[in-house]
Amino acid sequence: MIYCLLGGGEGLRKGFIKRVALKGMEKFNLKGDLNTSIEVFKACPTFAGLNRDQIYEIASFSSSHRFKKGEYIFHQGDPPHFFYVVQKGIVKTFKVSSHGKHIIVKIASFGDTLNASALFGERHFVTAQAIDEVVVLSIKKKDYLFLVEKYPIIAMNIVSILGKGLDNEYERILDLVGETVEQRLCHFLYMLFSKFGTTLLLTREELAELAGTTTETSIRVLSKLKSAGIISSSRGKIIILDQAKLQSLAQHSHQ
Amino acid sequence: MIYCLLGGGEGLRKGFIKRVALKGMEKFNLKGDLNTSIEVFKACPTFAGLNRDQIYEIASFSSSHRFKKGEYIFHQGDPPHFFYVVQKGIVKTFKVSSHGKHIIVKIASFGDTLNASALFGERHFVTAQAIDEVVVLSIKKKDYLFLVEKYPIIAMNIVSILGKGLDNEYERILDLVGETVEQRLCHFLYMLFSKFGTTLLLTREELAELAGTTTETSIRVLSKLKSAGIISSSRGKIIILDQAKLQSLAQHSHQ
DNA sequence: CTAGTTATATGATTTAGATCATAGTGAAAT
């Protein structure tokens, strides 16, 4: 019911977007942009409690990559080579079942990590895909593990982030079992609103994959919300008009 | 689909039950039973990679508590004071939604932890209840955090356990969204069988709370399995007769 | 030993939401 935005509770200092000027190059080692990446790591709860010098050290291990809309950052099942933090844009991570069903695991933006725990295992648990123009910072697995070992607080941070993340998923399961589709959809809309503000860049299909329903039902419910004046929308974009009503619908679905 | 037993992937050295002789006392500090508790902590993946002396040290911080069938070990929402590992018996942890729906989070037995991550937060995420006669070992929060700080490998272990646990929950969500109730029920029966062997001590209601369905449907499906000779059962007990068939039903539900 | 409580059993009814099917629509591409 009160499970927070699917950012795993990670990173979210709002209105904190840094201007970056990186065009043409697919990958590059930061020099002039070190300041930018320091801001990203500072915003990342994984590194909470580290001082400026330590954040600087971490940033110096990172390099930057950009991805165009639709491009994949890594795939479920691949062995993980990098740790990723989002610097710019929106990334979704999702899982696919053997029957082809998709569920979205997380909608990540500035300061959110994509795979905090995967580097401790053999495989990526999820697939990460750019929703719009995206820049991520990456740290080599080896370096990342070195840093975790050097600064034990990082592991502690991850434990508490993952713990909350797990609890979030239990809440999601409770909703899946107990709430109506409409409630769930409104719930996710509200969560996304809390994280991203009134304008959401996602399709009904993606919303369906968050709420665990079908594209058709997602479309139907959103049409209803539109008629009721709670949202407006265009292709791939949803604008929240009446947050209060949305929130109330997330609690008690009025048929 | 292949998500493992709800023990969070933690602890499971089978046929490893230690005889304990502790009657009458509700709590006591181990002396003669130190050996017993060392075995428990050795079986607990949270402490993997620690040597015998270190395990000994950990065990020396622990004390033992027993709970009768139905008794609560801790409650969702309470501030956590202890870290718990199961020494004997079966404990279920579960969550309740605002509408009163239950989901079982974990069925824990010998060597499984009950709240690996809660001690890093403010509240217990779940409620823990004894399913039968239970003995747990507990370590004071302060001592536990001291140990985690002293032996960084513990935090690393927890990270990888929680990471796997999270992935398990994603799989559970995928199943909830994509598979039939029969498949899910068979799936959980099979997982429980893998962990506990042919005899399972749980009610249809508890099984329903694992699979995210109602008690009635759980009863109906189990009746069917009974007629088909796949299980036999008595009150609060299920005996797996045909594992192969069960496994196949978990994959493709036959009508 | 009996009453009370908890688990199992099954039948009848309802319904939310999936599924199938077809069509319109805006954006991007060549």
Add this chain to the structure above:
DNA sequence: ATTTCACTATGATCTAAATCATATAACTAG
């Protein structure tokens, strides 16, 4: 500018599983 493709829209149908309802069996507490 018209073809293409990915989104949105909506209608018709179907069904798995929830809900409601009632009964019996088994355990356990007084």
